[in-house]
Amino acid sequence: MDGSKERPKVTAGLDLGDKYSYLCLIETESGEVIEEGRLRTPPEAFRRRFASEQPPMRIAIEAGTHSPWVRRLLEGCAHEVLVANARKLRLIYANKRKTDEIDAENLARLVRLDPKLLYPLKHRGEQSQAHLAIIRSRQALVSCRTQLVNHVPKERSNPSVIACPSAPQGASTRGPSRAHP
Numbered sequence: 001m002d003g004s005k006e007r008p009k010v011t012a013g014l015d016l017g018d019k020y021s022y023l024c025l026i027e028t029e030s031g032e033v034i035e036e037g038r039l040r041t042p043p044e045a046f047r048r049r050f051a052s053e054q055p056p057m058r059i060a061i062e063a064g065t066h067s068p069w070v071r072r073l074l075e076g077c078a079h080e081v082l083v084a085n086a087r088k089l090r091l092i093y094a095n096k097r098k099t100d101e102i103d104a105e106n107l108a109r110l111v112r113l114d115p116k117l118l119y120p121l122k123h124r125g126e127q128s129q130a131h132l133a134i135i136r137s138r139q140a141l142v143s144c145r146t147q148l149v150n151h152v153p154k155e156r157s158n159p160s161v162i163a164c165p166s167a168p169q170g171a172s173t174r175g176p177s178r179a180h181p
Contacts, residue, residue, distance in 0.1 A: 008080070010034070012059040013107030015100040016066045017041060023049075024104040025057075026112055033108075036101065041066065043073055050077045060111035060118055062086045062103070068123045082111055084118035 007028050015022040018041060025035040039049055050057075050073075058080045061067050067083050074081045084107060086092050092103055110117045123129070 008058045009055060010057045011108050011112040012057050013104040013109070013111065014059060014061045014070070015103040015107065016061055016064055016070060017100065018066075021046075021066075022100040022104040024101070024108045026105075026108045028112055031109070031112065033105065036105070038100075043069065046070065046073055047077070050074055050079060053077070053079070056080065058082070058111055058115070060084050060107040060115075062092065062107065063121050068126075068129060071123060072126065082115050082118050082120040083123065084110070085121050088119040089117075 009028055011026050011028055013024045013026075020038050021041045022038055023036065024033060026032065027034050039045055056078045059074055060082050061070055061084065063083050063085055071081045071083055084092070089106075089110070092098075092106060095102065095106075107118075
C-alpha cells in the first residue's frame, strides 16, 4: 500500500521505546481517536497486536534505534509504514509538552493528513545494515588499537612517569641490588 492508493480507514502513530511503545489509532474520515495505549516493544508483542489487524493501516513511526526492525515487521503484516524524520518535524522536536502519548497522536494525525509532512525516510536493507555494523565495529577496533600503540611510546619516553606505580620513588624495579665491595 502506498500514498497513491486509497486511503486506509485507520491511521496509526507509534512512539517507539526500549521496553514500551505508545500507540494512537485515528479514524481517517472523522479524525477521532479510536484507540490509545501502551504496548510492549518486543517483536512478539508487535506481531500479536498488528498481524490480525484488517484492513491494513497506514502507520507512522519516528526514526530511531527500533525503527528498522519495526518497519520490516509491520510491513510483513501488510501495513503501510512511514518512518518520520523527526529532525524535520518541528511539531515533534519543539513541543514543550513532549510525552510519548502526544508524540504518537501527532504522528497519527500527520500521516492521516499527508504522509509527505513526515519527510519519510527509507532504511537500508537488513543485509546492508549488518554489513555497516561490521564496518563500524572494525573501525572502532582499529581506532582503539591505534590509540594504544601511540600511547605506549609516549609513556616510555616520559621521564616523569614512575616505571612501577607501587614502587617507592627512586627504588629500582629490577630486583634487589647487590652491594659492590
